[in-house]
Amino acid sequence: MELQWVKKPKCNECGQVIIEPYLWCPHCNNLISIQPIKGLQKSEINLKSMWSLNSFLPSFPNIASLVEGNTPIIQIKNISEIKGLNVKLEFRNPTSSFRDRASSLIVSDALSKKYNEIIGASTGSFSISLAAYTSHAALKSTAFIPRNLELSKIEQLKMYSTNIIDTNKNLDEAIKSAKKYALEQKGYFPTPNDNLLTIEGQKTIGLELALQLANIENVIIPRGSGTLILSIFRGFEDAIESGWISKFPKIFAVSLKSSSNSHIAESLEMKAPPLLDHIKKIIMKTKGRELPIDALEMIKDASKVAKNEGLFIEPASASVISAAKKLAPDEIDPKSTVAILTGSGLNALNKFAFQMRNLKKTVWGLSETSTRRFEILNLIAEKNANHGYAIWVSLGKKKTIQSIYHHLDSLNKDGLIEFQEVGNTKKCIITNKGRDMLDKMREIIDLKEI
Ligand SMILES: [Zn+2]
Structure with a gap:
């Protein structure tokens, strides 16, 4: 079923009328737009959600809505x-972002056209929004995510059981991959970033x-x-x-x-x-x-x-x-x-945790003990301190020196460090297993703050 436009979209350059919701003209690649719409009068509108403004919106046989819009x-x-x-x-x-207004129309379009998969790429908010609306409409969603996406956003995508494809590229490149995939998989197209809706x-x-x-x-x-x-x-x-x-x-x-x-x-x-x-x-x-x-x-x-x-x-x-x-x-x-x-x-x-170390610990559920183990392992790996006393001094003598020896023993027991006798002192050396662990920890704790 086609969506019904109030006014039909037209290419700004070649004047072609395009019924599909493309943002860019398939003939000349220029921007497509809709001429200004005269809707209801102000006094006739009782604003309850975005859909109270439906005299300005295209209509669909099926609507996916979680009551978006009418924000204070x-x-x-x-x-x-x-x-x-x-x-x-x-x-x-x-879903805590303005993208829900777009998702409501896009998922309504996909639903009305009987697609079963929606593909997107964004810095997260749009992917999260689409994921929620596709779940609501009982469709599937696939998100191409760029590198450096906030972990809290990835966790949300997982909750909506989105198929996540980590591109490890910047956003422009992630969008390109999403378009290619959408064409191959015959998923909903145009992708949300290039969609007039x-x-x-x-x-x-x-x-x-x-x-x-x-x-x-x-x-x-x-x-x-x-x-x-x-x-x-x-x-x-x-x-x-x-x-x-x-x-x-x-x-x-x-x-x-x-x-x-x-x-x-x-x-x-x-x-x-x-x-x-x-x-x-x-x-x-x-x-x-x-x-x-x-x-x-x-x-x-x-x-x-x-x-x-x-x-x-x-x-x-x-x-x-x-x-x-x-x-x-x-x-x-x-x-x-x-x-x-x-x-x-x-x-x-x-x-925010980039700035606030304690918040990061709370967010990622890191106890003080595991953070301290990480700090010690890091000092040893960076060769900034390699025995108990030097480590204790480097960490500002905050806890007792015995607690440092206790941590060193437990790191050794877990195979993360080895001891080497040099004169009277026990020198600590990080093992390969220790380096792997450190790399994993570095992904969630920013070293610069420690
Ligand atoms: Zn054109």
Whole structure:
């Protein structure tokens, strides 16, 4: 069964009408879009979920919904530089991210067309969202994951019993692998990153902003691959067409400043998003601009927002807070500005743990004893200390020296180290088994912090 569009998608360049939800024209490779839609009047809408906006959405014979959208907007109270800033809490969606709006449409399409597998590649939130919706619709999902994906996201994918393919590549390359697989396996295509339904689902954020706020002058949005900016702009187009607002708010796009910290917020990083040129035009049209933010600054602001406002958001989401602090008060008035908080901090616990060692121990269930064993093994492997006393000194003489000897004996008993008698001292040497163990531990504990 075909989905029914309110207005049929058309290629911006060659003018072909395309019924399938492609974002890129199969004939000339240019962007496909939908002309602004005139939907119901503001007063006719009783916003309960994204589907209350169905006069703007395509329709399907079968719908997969976990009640997404209608996310609240609240104001920043305790951070003085941006007091009064409106924040839209997109992490209040069913799987804690704005991607649920897209997943609901994509899975409805797949369900209506009787596909049994949906294939995606993303930095995690989109894969998690699709996994939840495909489970809800009793379909299968396959996720191509890029390297450096947060372990907490991988664990969630496993919970939804997603078929996980670890590409160990960057996101652009993971997306390419997903497309190839989707064509070979005859899975649902186009893949979510190249799907017009992604834009049409996420545009409901723009429509909701126009419904929920009386006066929006500026919107601050994480750039990422660009789909969120394009989507919110599409929502504003429909809101203007329907007479809900009279002009486009300025769009400020937040990108990741390239630095040694960039990996902390990889979901903001894409080498060359295909949408980049279109995004630039949109930003210019609305008289906004792009702001690059350093990943460490995002983490600090995420902690600040949790501590001062009670909102736990992931570092990539906090980028909009960092940007608002730079823009206010000269370029924006926080009271007439809204920042989109895209994802929950719970999805990125180990990114925060990069900064907070104790949190990491808690998250990964490491007892103090096992961490201490790791620290000792690491000292021996790095040849920083090779006997009991030197190890005790290196670890700051925190526990008794006897406890160090106790750990050394147990490491020796487990075959992780060997002893060599040199004069009066017992020198410790790491074994191959010890090195293997150390490598495994290094995957979950960042050495720099120890
Ligand atoms: Zn075309």
